[in-house]
Amino acid sequence: MQVYLPEDLYRQVKEEGDRINVSAILQEALGEHLAQIRRRKALAEAVAWYESEHGAFTEEELEAQAAADKANAITTPVKKTGRTRPRPAA
Numbered sequence: 101m102q103v104y105l106p107e108d109l110y111r112q113v114k115e116e117g118d119r120i121n122v123s124a125i126l127q128e129a130l131g132e133h134l135a136q137i138r139r140r141k142a143l144a145e146a147v148a149w150y151e152s153e154h155g156a157f158t159e160e161e162l163e164a165q166a167a168a169d170k171a172n173a174i175t176t177p178v179k180k181t182g183r184t185r186p187r188p189a190a
Contacts, residue, residue: 103126105113113122151157 113120
């Protein structure tokens, strides 16, 4: 398997040298991405089963759930630093 990296990203990785394990990072990222795909498939299957048993969700049900989700959402404030670029490595 080969992985394409844009030139800028490739250069940054090369600059890091042995300080990062690219293979481990890619394995972890791919594992997380594939797990997310499996969760989405499982959710789609659960929704399909529910709707086959109880009928499709109505717009009113979807809107009510969206409002409940928004009301119960836990948010964290974003600290604004005014910086637009990452800090250079020390």
